[in-house]
Amino acid sequence: MSTTFTLDTGTSRANPTPAPMRRLTVPAIAARKGGEPIVMLTAYTARTAQLLDPHCDMLLVGDSLGQVIYGLPSTLSVTLDMMCAHGAAVVRGSYHSVVVIDMPFGSYEASPQQAFASAARIMAETGAAAVKLEGGAAMAPTIAFLAQRGIPVMAHIGLTPQAVNVLGGYGARGRSDAEHAKILGDARAVADAGAFALVVEGVVEPLAVAITEGVSCPVIGIGASAKCDGQVLVTEDMLGMFERTPRFVKKFDDMAGRISAAVAHYAADVRGRSFPGPDQLYQPKP
Numbered sequence: 001m002s003t004t005f006t007l008d009t010g011t012s013r014a015n016p017t018p019a020p021m022r023r024l025t026v027p028a029i030a031a032r033k034g035g036e037p038i039v040m041l042t043a044y045t046a047r048t049a050q051l052l053d054p055h056c057d058m059l060l061v062g063d064s065l066g067q068v069i070y071g072l073p074s075t076l077s078v079t080l081d082m083m084c085a086h087g088a089a090v091v092r093g094s095y096h097s098v099v100v101i102d103m104p105f106g107s108y109e110a111s112p113q114q115a116f117a118s119a120a121r122i123m124a125e126t127g128a129a130a131v132k133l134e135g136g137a138a139m140a141p142t143i144a145f146l147a148q149r150g151i152p153v154m155a156h157i158g159l160t161p162q163a164v165n166v167l168g169g170y171g172a173r174g175r176s177d178a179e180h181a182k183i184l185g186d187a188r189a190v191a192d193a194g195a196f197a198l199v200v201e202g203v204v205e206p207l208a209v210a211i212t213e214g215v216s217c218p219v220i221g222i223g224a225s226a227k228c229d230g231q232v233l234v235t236e237d238m239l240g241m242f243e244r245t246p247r248f249v250k251k252f253d254d255m256a257g258r259i260s261a262a263v264a265h266y267a268a269d270v271r272g273r274s275f276p277g278p279d280q281l282y283q284p285k286p
């Protein structure tokens with residue numbers, strides 16, 4: 001669903017000035033189960049949010065920002081401070097999409113009370129409409145605790161990157177019968193606990209389909225199946241910006257290549273003293 005802009009002075013896809021409108025809501029997303037696929041991408045900055053917002057239903061401020069913009073080796077050392085700062089920027093840069101903020105590792109697992117305190121801080125400091133947390137049946141009581149106290153929760157099951165040290169890597173999940181049954185059980189548990197939607201990451205397609213058919217909330221796939229109720233990707237991955245991408249990423253552009261070419265051009269112009277040129281210079285008053 002894309003926004004209609006009524007102002008035409010200087011607006012364009014790259015510089016959208018939105019008409020006053022109501023942002024999509026969490027219940028509106030939940031009602032999309034089985035309907036038009038839900039479009040979701042990550043955003044970490046206000047400008048990226050502006051560019052993505054008209055084309056998306058949801059924006060995810062993912063803890064993948066640890067790897068993508070902070071150069072960390074995993075998501076484990078991402079902090080609540082980082083999530084709040086980037087979350088607030090994305091809310092300021094968007095007008096249409098539901099903004100969902102990842103709860104970072106260590107901010108919610110100890111107890112429902114710890115999760116509530118962290119999530120309430122995220123909601124208060126960012127203005128986002130929902131949080132996302134990783135984990136299946138073990139997190140169901142926490143999801144229920146938050147959802148019953150005014151905090152919409154998106155669950156995240158299957159390949160859960162914060163558990164990389166337990167899982168032993170980022171390989172796809174659900175290949176054995178036992179793992180299939182476990183992850184399907186996780187899906188039912190988080191949906192029954194009141195998650196308004198769930199992300200299923202890095203699972204074989206038959207499992208993604210069984211989950212999508214087996215729960216009543218929308219299922220957002222990443223490395224899962226086109227038959228899910230929606231899709232999410234890390235924006236830098238799909239733009240061809242990140243150095244290493246999983247198999248499930250389709251590169252819709254080669255921005256790393258285009259940035260390299262533009263910067264090489266700039267460097268050559270500086271070294272050749274052809275930049276700045278007449279168009280970029282301030283002229284003295286005649």
Ligand SMILES: Nc1nc(=O)c2c([nH]1)NC[C@@H]1CN(c3ccc(C(=O)N[C@@H](CCC(=O)O)C(=O)O)cc3)CN21
Pocket residue numbers: 063064067068075161169170171172202234236237242245246247248
């Ligand atoms: N840029 C980026 N994109 C992501 O999708 C992403 C992040 N960062 N950071 C947080 C998690 C980590 N994720 C990852 C990270 C690595 C693989 C990966 O390397 N997958 C390999 C298979 C690895 C294996 O079999 O052990 C692949 O080729 O798909 C997958 C998901 C997904 N998330």
Ligand SMILES: CC(C)C(=O)C(=O)O
Pocket residue numbers: 042060061062063064065102156199201222232233234
């Ligand atoms: C990859 C998506 C689903 C995510 O959780 C993140 O960006 O951290």
